[in-house]
Amino acid sequence: MYCKHCGTQFDDTMSSCPSCGTPVSLPKARPVSNVTTFIVLGIIFALVSTLFFPPLFGGLGIYFGYRVKKEKDGLGIFLMILNLVCMIFGMILGAILGQNLF
Numbered sequence: 305m306y307c308k309h310c311g312t313q314f315d316d317t318m319s320s321c322p323s324c325g326t327p328v329s330l331p332k333a334r335p336v337s338n339v340t341t342f343i344v345l346g347i348i349f350a351l352v353s354t355l356f357f358p359p360l361f362g363g364l365g366i367y368f369g370y371r372v373k374k375e376k377d378g379l380g381i382f383l384m385i386l387n388l389v390c391m392i393f394g395m396i397l398g399a400i401l402g403q404n405l406f
């Protein structure tokens with residue numbers, strides 16, 4: 305790359321210009337992730353899946369947990385497990401109540 309201050313060419317891996325010391329402008333931050341939305345949806349689907357259509361909402365919740373996992377590992381796994389537990393609980397609850405929700 306070239307120094308935007310003095311025009312000296314230098315290696316891309318360097319953090320500042322070797323000639324004048326101007327720091328290299330960092331690449332633009334990644335676009336704001338919608339991970340918060342996935343977390344909220346994951347929790348909502350976990351709760352919904354205990355009452356309505358466990359495989360559908362539980363599955364969606366696990367999917368959102370998976371998406372969260374890419375950004376926040378621990379939280380994503382937690383969401384996936386939460387949805388799995390809620391899904392199973394919802395299925396058992398549905399069976400006990402004799403509802404054909406699945």
Ligand SMILES: [Zn+2]
Nearest residue numbers: 307310321324
């Ligand atoms: Zn320079």
